Amino acid sequence: MTISRIIESATSLGAPWVHQLIESQVELIREAASKADVLVIELDGSRMRTLDRLFAEYKEQFSFPEYFGWNWNAFKECLGDLEWLPARKYLTIITHADEVLSTELSELGTFRRVVQSVGKTWSTTVGLGYKRGHGEIPFNTVFIQDYDSGRPLDSLASYASELRR
Template identity: 40%
Template sequence: MTNNWWNDSTDQLVICSHRSQVEVATVLPATGKFVVARLDGTKMTDADHAFYEFSDALLFPGYFGWNWGASSDCLRDLSWLPADGYLIVMNAPRLLSSSAEDQHTLFRILSEAVHH
């Protein structure tokens, strides 16, 4: 497939649910380095656990500040993990279930990172 979603997109970060039925060819470029991070949303019931999962999966640098602002900065940069694109896959049945405000904040950060 030469003309796929990735080639038509300017986004370097793609996020999809583990239940999404996505053809690999539609999200991965034909060439280049692509980082795929799989996060376990069942472990991310609060902000601290979400920070840990993202940090662990995407190898956030030591200066990561363990807060939403630092998470946003890291997801929009990822320069320590050079690649042509990034794919985050997560199961999210209990994702930030302890705080609707934290859920909203994470989804806003992810949306901004995707369109950065």
């Protein structure tokens, strides 16, 4: 997939809703998002090495309500609601993605499935309420690998391949 197609895909309703880029490409995504009506949330994967830290980063950056339950169901529910953070398009950029859940690798698959599912739900849900225009809303996540880290995102890359099938 070309970088222009990735940029288009990262702000669109259609699958895939999870993307993988290298650090040198992140500015292209930021620039494209700044020209569109997109709410960009940037997260630092180096601060999300554990599940608790991942939840803490999302809670802070997405302003999850105080009742957030610190588990996968609550995480998915909060990302699927975002009534307190309305937008026409959502784009989550995760830098240092090769460090996400690096001390709890068994949770990485669940994380990938949840953000993929949330993206799909946002893009296909019509009943979002009157205030949101009753329409589908793009919700995409872009994992940015540290080009210089030398650590490939094997698990993320294989997941991206699965999404294309």
